Amino acid sequence: MKKVMLIGYGAMAQTVIERLPEGVELGWIVARERHHAAIRDRFHGKVEALAEVNDCTGAPDLVLECASQQAVAQYGAAVLARGWHLAVISTGALADAALEQRLAAARRAGNGRLTLLAGAVAGIDGLEAAKEGGLYRVTYRSRKSPASWRGSHAEKLIDLDSVSEAQIFFEGSAREAAQLFPANANVAATVALGGVGMDETRVQLMVDPQTTRNTHTLHAAGGFGEFSLELSGLPLASNPKTSTLAALSAVRACRELAQQ
Ligand SMILES: NC(=O)C1=CN([C@@H]2O[C@H](COP(=O)(O)OP(=O)(O)OC[C@H]3O[C@@H](n4cnc5c(N)ncnc54)[C@H](O)[C@@H]3O)[C@@H](O)[C@H]2O)C=CC1
Numbered sequence: 516m517k518k519v520m521l522i523g524y525g526a527m528a529q530t531v532i533e534r535l536p537e538g539v540e541l542g543w544i545v546a547r548e549r550h551h552a553a554i555r556d557r558f559h560g561k562v563e564a565l566a567e568v569n570d571c572t573g574a575p576d577l578v579l580e581c582a583s584q585q586a587v588a589q590y591g592a593a594v595l596a597r598g599w600h601l602a603v604i605s606t607g608a609l610a611d612a613a614l615e616q617r618l619a620a621a622r623r624a625g626n627g628r629l630t631l632l633a634g635a636v637a638g639i640d641g642l643e644a645a646k647e648g649g650l651y652r653v654t655y656r657s658r659k660s661p662a663s664w665r666g667s668h669a670e671k672l673i674d675l676d677s678v679s680e681a682q683i684f685f686e687g688s689a690r691e692a693a694q695l696f697p698a699n700a701n702v703a704a705t706v707a708l709g710g711v712g713m714d715e716t717r718v719q720l721m722v723d724p725q726t727t728r729n730t731h732t733l734h735a736a737g738g739f740g741e742f743s744l745e746l747s748g749l750p751l752a753s754n755p756k757t758s759t760l761a762a763l764s765a766v767r768a769c770r771e772l773a774q775q
């Protein structure tokens with residue numbers, strides 16, 4: 516039986532817990548103190564609620580970050596330095612170049628493993644293959660409902676309550692998007708890391724009052740030719756910022772672990 520440590524106890528973590536494949540069990544959940552009693556009750560003490568990664572006395576086969584970019588900054592190096600396998604969903608954390616270097620150093624020092632989950636988007640494998648032949652241009656656009664952008668930096672750029680038609684409210688690099696919208700634009704970073712990098716990947720963020728989907732549009736042109744991909748994802752009922760597919764990509768990481 517393979518043992519997983521989950522970081523985070525929010526919308527995505529709930530999906531992972533509900534869909535945990537056979538052959539994998541949860542050993543630890545790193546969560547805010549306010550969730551600890553609920554975790555102990557739910558799992559009858561069989562899953563340890565931890566205040567932080569260093570409180571773990573066991574050895575997880577996989578540490579699944581489903582929390583935030585801040586959690587990657589807080590725990591990422593400790594996980595890798597212990598030689599553990601860290602799978603990251605908050606990929607936008609790597610828009611911080613200093614953190615990226617810190618994680619790389621910890622991974623080398625501890626012989627850990629870092630996996631970036633594909634998250635809410637598809638086509639990253641094709642993008643990475645295309646890169647081998649040279650990429651000329653990669654653009655990414657995210658279109659979500661006003662509810663999905665609520666509580667984000669979008670509120671400083673556009674009046675989400677009065678928007679009546681689809682509108683682009685942000686244009687910039689993947690690095691800017693991932694850092695300004697840490698709970699909404701990790702996909703921008705995932706696309707950047709698979710393609711032309713954080714500063715060359717062009718990003719548009721759009722609010723659409725007519726949609727209930729999280730739509731991701733990726734366009735890549737290069738020596739291979741070009742492709743356009745549009746993914747119209749259902750958000751999680753408990754968090755409209757997060758696409759169901761992102762949570763399922765974390766489930767898939769558990770399935771791969773079970774099959775090892
Ligand atoms: N790569 C991708 O395609 C996507 C990535 N994401 C990332 O996944 C994250 C989680 O998504 P949801 O579960 O929907 O968010 P959520 O807001 O429902 O839950 C996040 C949970 O993580 C906990 N958390 C955050 N920082 C923590 C820390 N330092 N230590 C302990 N717990 C911490 C929160 O208390 C909360 O329980 C998002 O914040 C975002 O960074 C989300 C959607 C797509």
Ligand SMILES: O=C([O-])CC(=O)C(=O)O
Pocket residue numbers: 635697698699700701702703729748756757758759761
């Ligand atoms: O789940 C999504 O649709 C995308 C998202 O929040 C992110 O990229 O951080």
